[in-house]
Structures are given as C-alpha cells and as structure tokens.
Amino acid sequence: MPTERATRRVALFATCLTDTFFPDTARAVVRLLERLGCSVEFPEAQTCCGQMHFNTGYRAKAAPLARNVATVFAGYDAVVVPSGSCAGMVRHVYPDLSVTPPPTYELSEFLVDVLEVEDVGAYFPHRVTYHPTCHSLRMLGVGDKPLRLLRAVKGLDLVELPAADSCCGFGGTFALKNADVSSAMLADKMSCVLDTSADVVTAGDNSCLMHIGGGLSRLRAGVHPVHLAEILASTEEEPWAATR
Amino acid sequence: MGRNPVTWLGSPAFPTAARTALADDQLRRNLNHATGLIRNKRAGAVAELPDWEQLRLSGEAIKDEVLANLDTYLLRFEESVTARGGVVHWAADAAEANEIVLRLAREAGADEVVKIKSMATMEIGLNEALEAGGVKPIETDLAELIVQLGDDRPSHILVPAIHKNRTEIRDIFRTTMPGTEDLTNEPVELAAAARAFLRRKFLSAKVAVSGANFGVASTGSVVIVESEGNGRMCLTLPETLITVMGIEKLVPSWQDLEVFLQLLPRSSTAERMNPYTSIWSGVTPGDGPQNFHLVLVDNGRTDTLASTVGRQALRCIRCSACLNVCPVYERTGGQAYGSVYPGPIGAILTPQLAGDMHDKHAASLPFASSLCGACFEVCPVRIDIPSVLVHLRSEAVAAKPRYSPEAIGMAAMSWVMAGPRRFHVAQRLATAGRLLARGGKIRRLPFPGSKWTDSRDLPAPAKESFSAWWKRTRG
Structure with missing residues (x-):
C-alpha cells in the first residue's frame, strides 16, 4: 500500500x-x-x-x-x-x-x-500481451516492472509475446521517412501479437501502440491496443471499456 | 582528392534501396534465418562470461585512450614495425593507398595477389584499383570468394555473402569454377570445391594482401583473427606481405590485446575463441614473408576523430554484432546501405568517412534506424550508436536547404509547442481531423501523411483533449 x-x-x-x-x-x-x-x-x-x-x-x-x-x-x-x-x-x-x-x-x-506497489488493485478480465517498448527497455531500463504490475491484475490472462524485444518499427519520423522498412517491421510485430491470440496488446507508450494498433486496425484484426495505465486503472466497479 | 570509395558510386538514398531489398523474398528469408541464428548464439556466448560488462568498459577505455593519443601511438607503432624489418607507408586517402599497394605488387613482379578478408581494402576499393592496374586480386575468404566470383557486392561485415543461400552459392561455383558441373549444395562439398580452387592460388602467389584486426603499438605486431585458415596461408606462404590498416586499429600493448581477443570472437562469430589468430612482428629471417609492407590509411578518419560525438565510431572492431541485432538490417540486408560498411555501424561510419552530408545517399544513412538501441546494447566497445545517429541527423539537416518543407514544418511545430496558448489552439484545430475519420480511424491521408496511412490507420484526434477535459472538470 x-x-x-x-x-x-x-x-x-x-x-x-x-x-x-x-x-x-x-x-x-x-x-x-x-x-x-x-x-x-x-x-x-x-x-x-x-x-x-x-x-x-x-x-x-x-x-x-x-x-x-x-x-x-x-x-x-x-x-x-x-x-x-x-x-x-x-x-x-x-x-x-x-x-x-x-x-x-x-x-x-x-x-x-x-510507491513500491505491484498490486494496484486492478481488475481486467482479458487476454493480454505486453510489448516492451524500446526506449523503456533500453534507455530507461524498466526491465520487468510493467510485467510485475500486469501479473498482479485480477482476471488478467497474460500471454508472452514472441520476439517481444524487437522494435515495432515506429521510431518517430522513421515511420514516415523509411515507411517501407517500418511497415515490414510492423508486419512481423503484428504477426507475433496475433500468434498470442490476445484480445489486447498493451505497452507503456501510446506512440508504439498507435503504430501497432494502426496496423492491426488496418487488418481489422480485432485486437485492441490499450495503454498499461488504462489496464491498471480498471477496477471491478469501474472496468475498462473500449473507446478507441 | 577523388570521391571516397567507402560509398558505392550511384547508390540511391536508403529508403529507395530498402524498398527494392524488401521486395526480395528470398533475401529476406536468408537474412531472417542467418541473423536470427547468429543473434541467439552470440547471446549465449556472452552470457557465459560473468565479467562481460567489465570487458566492454575496458574495450571502450582502451580504444578511447588510443584515439585521444593517436599521434603518439602511431609513431610508436611505425618505429616498432621499422625496427623489426617492416616498411611503413602512410596514405591520406583511398587513392594514395591503392597507388602504394599496386606499386608494391608490381615491384614484387606479381600479376596476381591473394587476399585475406579485409574491410580496409574493401573500403578503399583496392580490388578495382589493382585490376585496373593489371594485377588480379584473389579473395581467399570463402564468403568473399563467393561475392567475388558472383560479381556481387558484400552485404555483411563478417559474412559478406550472408544474403546468399547454399543453392545460390552452388550455382555461382558451377558457372565460375572449372570442373564443378556435378557440385551439389551440400556445405561440405561447397567448401571442398573452394579449397581445391584456392590451394593452387596459395602455392603460386608471390604477394599477399591483408587487413589487420589490431596493431600492437609497443612491439609493432599485427594481428589477424580468422576462422578458416586461409589467412594463415596468405600470411606464411608468399614472399611479400602487404598489410593495409586503418590508423585507428591500434592497441597500446599485448595486455590490452587480451581484452579484444575476448570481446571480438564472442561478439562476431559467437565463439569462445576463434580458430586462427595470427600475430607477426616485422620480418623473421627464413620464416614467412621476407618483405613486409604496412600501409597506414587515413581516408576520413582524422576528420571523424575531430567530431566529439562522432569519433566513438572509430572504436569499432568490425564484429558485426550490431548488424545481427538490427531490425532494419535484418529486413533490408547490407547492400541497401550502399557501402562496404552496412547496418548500424555503417550508418554512422560511412557518412563520417565520406565526409559530405550534401550527398543525398550519405545523408540518408543516419535516418536508416528506428533508434531502438539494440545495437548499443550489444556493441563490445560500447559505441552509443543511437546518439551518434541523432548527432549525424543534425548534420544532415544542417546541410539541407534552410527552407525545406520539413524544416518549415518542424519550425512551425516548435513555435506552436513552445507554450500552452498556441498548443491548445492547435489541439482544438486538430479535432477538425475527426471529419476525415470513420469509426474514429483515419484511413487515408494525402502526402506526406500517406506515408503513414499506406499501411496503418491513424486514430482521429480526441473530441476533447485531456488538457481541455482537465480545465473543464478540475481547473
């Protein structure tokens, strides 16, 4: 607490x-x-x-x-x-x-x-896979902190993302300047996400989620991109509802 | 001074070359397989050493010490090589280096030279210069030989033919090596064919040309680290040995060398130790080559050394670990970079050595990265490649016209976002973007937005921004 x-x-x-x-x-x-x-x-x-x-x-x-x-x-x-x-x-x-x-x-x-908490009292009854974003992983070194938080969420079915630490291809203006390479990287990331059969892909960065989610939406893949904060804020009284 | 051959003449900018490479399904399968394999092997080899991070720090410190006192170490190295019977030549650029090697080969009466795999000689375009001068260079590294026989270009620092699979290699051998009509695509058979082809060359060559992995300043020793043993043949059989070495390749002493002989094999081939390490100091009478020439090449290195951020690229020991982990390289392969140095290290080394950010191809290389940082994580000498990429992007921007559409856009966004007032107006205007959306998604935008929407949907801006919501409910 x-x-x-x-x-x-x-x-x-x-x-x-x-x-x-x-x-x-x-x-x-x-x-x-x-x-x-x-x-x-x-x-x-x-x-x-x-x-x-x-x-x-x-x-x-x-x-x-x-x-x-x-x-x-x-x-x-x-x-x-x-x-x-x-x-x-x-x-x-x-x-x-x-x-x-x-x-x-x-x-x-x-x-x-x-705050020294891992169980934030969240409830999120969905199958979720977590993409560790490059800068949180390699620049900040957050390690498994997001995973520890997710593991403590009630009702959440956490599935490991294959090749999780591969970049999704966003890279800011890289996504525009090298759109073809970026899309090729995204294709592989999406295929890993789809392999997990998750309903929700989460991450600590909306930029990367916008990229992965934008690709999944184009495919009408039916996988929601949801920021980690929204999962952790979700409770039994006030559960998360898809708005995007 | 002519054009620096570190970039290949006529190479398109990276995004254009990458598009072509991405369309080659066979190339992508070959690369995905090969880089995945070596990436995992490297991770295993590195995990065995409890002091890997300390080794990396030592490698970085030793290289930085050498670079900070390069003049002193180079003169010490020259003195040591000369004292042991070697002849040292200094070359300011590629053209000078090529002239020296061609002259030495002719003086030795050679119309053919055997070559050890060497990035320095590739960088200066030595093979082309030798051929133009009537001397035939024979590559003896298996992968280099494949590239040479296939009239191809290298695509990887360590494995130049990584883009070819064994069936493609068999086809190259069948058409270029006499007596190989029945060759299969079995690796053992392919290696045996190359061995038989090369053995004749080793025994007849008067001159060998090598690069150098390291030079030890205190004793004038040159070090070659290899896997196949072809290098050992070249270094011992011919009468004359010509070594072409970048001026940054020095280590102060043998004690320093020890650090790199641990860092290099694990990072490059994922081996605890490489099969062959050859070290020689000048000339030993009656043993090995009796004429030893060392060509020290600058070719843009002194200019690179002048850049406080960029100079760390000169720490590179050409291990290729950064290539094998790079998500961009894995998908485009090396040739898209239009240089003998591909991948993340190439993206920072090539433009610095070429030294002209007005060149569209060179200026495109620092942008060939999503800045994911995987390269920095594995670099055995801790080159902060993402930081150097960003630094070089600034240089590329500075070389562009001041009023390019991108520069105007960036300036406008900076002006809008420098304070809350204009930012909040812009946010309200952005909600108009919702008119372009269906179901909350924008599916098509005009250029340059099309660069995004060609392959991804874009969420529409929110009806109410968070800051507007906060002001309304809590402000």
Whole structure:
C-alpha cells in the first residue's frame, strides 16, 4: 500500500500525443495515482518534450520545448509520464541540451520504485500481451516492472509475446521517412501479437501502440491496443471499456 | 582528392534501396534465418562470461585512450614495425593507398595477389584499383570468394555473402569454377570445391594482401583473427606481405590485446575463441614473408576523430554484432546501405568517412534506424550508436536547404509547442481531423501523411483533449 512518499506533490506530464489523441490514458493515470493516495496535479502550461525534433535532427527546435518542460515542472517531487520514450528524452537527453531535467519517472517506475506497489488493485478480465517498448527497455531500463504490475491484475490472462524485444518499427519520423522498412517491421510485430491470440496488446507508450494498433486496425484484426495505465486503472466497479 | 570509395558510386538514398531489398523474398528469408541464428548464439556466448560488462568498459577505455593519443601511438607503432624489418607507408586517402599497394605488387613482379578478408581494402576499393592496374586480386575468404566470383557486392561485415543461400552459392561455383558441373549444395562439398580452387592460388602467389584486426603499438605486431585458415596461408606462404590498416586499429600493448581477443570472437562469430589468430612482428629471417609492407590509411578518419560525438565510431572492431541485432538490417540486408560498411555501424561510419552530408545517399544513412538501441546494447566497445545517429541527423539537416518543407514544418511545430496558448489552439484545430475519420480511424491521408496511412490507420484526434477535459472538470 502507498507509503508516505505518495502524498508528495506529483505532477502528470501527459505528453502531447496522449493529451491530443489518447485522453483516456491520461485520465487513467490520474485515477490510478489518486486511488493509490497521490495528490496529482496537471500543470496546464505543459506541451511537448521535444523528442521528435531532437531525434529528427532539429536540435535547436527541441531546446525551447525542453526549457518549457523544465520550467513547467520545476518544484515537483515527481513528474509521472505515461511514456518510456518521453521520460527517456527528459532524463537522458535534456542534460545534453543544457536543460536540467525535473525528477521524471515513467509510470511503471513510479509505481514500483517510488510507491513500491505491484498490486494496484486492478481488475481486467482479458487476454493480454505486453510489448516492451524500446526506449523503456533500453534507455530507461524498466526491465520487468510493467510485467510485475500486469501479473498482479485480477482476471488478467497474460500471454508472452514472441520476439517481444524487437522494435515495432515506429521510431518517430522513421515511420514516415523509411515507411517501407517500418511497415515490414510492423508486419512481423503484428504477426507475433496475433500468434498470442490476445484480445489486447498493451505497452507503456501510446506512440508504439498507435503504430501497432494502426496496423492491426488496418487488418481489422480485432485486437485492441490499450495503454498499461488504462489496464491498471480498471477496477471491478469501474472496468475498462473500449473507446478507441 | 577523388570521391571516397567507402560509398558505392550511384547508390540511391536508403529508403529507395530498402524498398527494392524488401521486395526480395528470398533475401529476406536468408537474412531472417542467418541473423536470427547468429543473434541467439552470440547471446549465449556472452552470457557465459560473468565479467562481460567489465570487458566492454575496458574495450571502450582502451580504444578511447588510443584515439585521444593517436599521434603518439602511431609513431610508436611505425618505429616498432621499422625496427623489426617492416616498411611503413602512410596514405591520406583511398587513392594514395591503392597507388602504394599496386606499386608494391608490381615491384614484387606479381600479376596476381591473394587476399585475406579485409574491410580496409574493401573500403578503399583496392580490388578495382589493382585490376585496373593489371594485377588480379584473389579473395581467399570463402564468403568473399563467393561475392567475388558472383560479381556481387558484400552485404555483411563478417559474412559478406550472408544474403546468399547454399543453392545460390552452388550455382555461382558451377558457372565460375572449372570442373564443378556435378557440385551439389551440400556445405561440405561447397567448401571442398573452394579449397581445391584456392590451394593452387596459395602455392603460386608471390604477394599477399591483408587487413589487420589490431596493431600492437609497443612491439609493432599485427594481428589477424580468422576462422578458416586461409589467412594463415596468405600470411606464411608468399614472399611479400602487404598489410593495409586503418590508423585507428591500434592497441597500446599485448595486455590490452587480451581484452579484444575476448570481446571480438564472442561478439562476431559467437565463439569462445576463434580458430586462427595470427600475430607477426616485422620480418623473421627464413620464416614467412621476407618483405613486409604496412600501409597506414587515413581516408576520413582524422576528420571523424575531430567530431566529439562522432569519433566513438572509430572504436569499432568490425564484429558485426550490431548488424545481427538490427531490425532494419535484418529486413533490408547490407547492400541497401550502399557501402562496404552496412547496418548500424555503417550508418554512422560511412557518412563520417565520406565526409559530405550534401550527398543525398550519405545523408540518408543516419535516418536508416528506428533508434531502438539494440545495437548499443550489444556493441563490445560500447559505441552509443543511437546518439551518434541523432548527432549525424543534425548534420544532415544542417546541410539541407534552410527552407525545406520539413524544416518549415518542424519550425512551425516548435513555435506552436513552445507554450500552452498556441498548443491548445492547435489541439482544438486538430479535432477538425475527426471529419476525415470513420469509426474514429483515419484511413487515408494525402502526402506526406500517406506515408503513414499506406499501411496503418491513424486514430482521429480526441473530441476533447485531456488538457481541455482537465480545465473543464478540475481547473
């Protein structure tokens, strides 16, 4: 159960993609953290971490976005991000842009390392497979934290994803600049997802889920992409319902 | 100075070359099989060593020490080689190196040279230069021989013919090797045919040309690490040995070499130790080649060394572990990279050695990655390939016209997202995108959005963004 640390000031960094396309994920983070005793704030001046600019070679255009994040989230004890990729950008790249990163945690890190919980009291009666996103795996090193959280979810049937640590082919602007290679990588990822017969594919990043889900939707495959936060927020009283 | 042959003349930009490669089903099956096999074997070989991470740190530190004091180590190496009877030549670029080797081969009276598999000689286009000068180069590494006989190009650093399966190899042998009409596609038979073909060459060649895996500065020793033993033949039988070596290949001492002799075999062939390690220091009277020439090649390395972020590419020991784990390489193969250095390491090494980001092909290479980071994870000398890729992307962007559509788009997005006011207006405008959607999905967009929607649906922006919801309910 939550420690006293949970009552500190926690800020949600929704990320531009989740804020605009996947508000359910951000609402789920709020619901989940509040259920665990945190007081969650959403600083309204937040925008984007600047990763797309930085990774595409527009370093100078990423800098003002990074400075905005540092200003907006200054003074919080913890900034929680439902994205391994954006958390990695803030923590590992900001120093290179001469911007001091605020204390930033990817969601599963915050739950397991800071709140020290694995069983968050969730209920999700579906067959689920988990895709470990590249940046959460290799940049942040979240390891099996998301899996530990998923294993503790009541009703959830967790099936292992074959070749799980292979990239889904998103890679930000890579998906557009090298669309053919990206699609070939996606095809293999989708085939692994379909092999599991899961109803739901989950991950800690909506960007990768948008990619995998976009491919599955094109095939009318009937597999839902659902962010980890939405699974963990789902309870018997208020179960998750498909909205996308 | 002419064009740097590290990139193949006329190579299209990576996305175009990749599209062609992706359409080759046989190539994809061959690659998927071969990279999967070697990837798993490597993971097993590395897992055996409890101090693997310490070895990687040592490898990185030794290479960084050499690169930081390259002038000192190079002069020490030259002095040691010369003192032991070798002759050292310095080549600023590919053309100079090729001239030196051709001249030395002619002086030795050779119209044919046997070659050990070598990335440096491939990088400078030595074979083409020798042939133009009337000297026939014979590749003696099995895979290089397959590539050479098939009039093909290499597609992998360690296994240059990885894109060919054994039936394709049999067909190449049948058409190019006399007396092989009945050859089957059994690996043992294929190897025996190559052996018989090469044995005659080893016994008649006056000159051998090699690369170098390592040079030991303190004693002037050159190290070749190999699997097949063809290298040992080349290094011992001919009278004259010419070694072509990139200037970054040095280690200070034999103690340092020990680290790399552990890192390299496990990373490249997934072996605890490779079958043949040949080490020689200058000339030994009555034993082996009596004339030893060492050609030290720069060919863009000094310029690469000048880049604080990019110079770590010079730590590379050509193991190919990054190729075998790369999801892009696994699907496109090596030839799509248009260079003798393919895969993740090629994407950072080739453009730096070529040194011209105005070249569309070279500038496309740093973008040939999803930045998944698998390469960095396996690199035995800890080259942070994703960071170097991003750094080189900045250089590629800087070389582009300032007002390209992409640059304008990026600048506009940065302006919009620099603060909440414009961002929230943009979010409200984005909800208009819902008009393009059916069932919450956008299925077709005009260019450049079509690059996404050609193979994937795009979710429509939410009716109400999270920030708008928060303001309405909690603000």
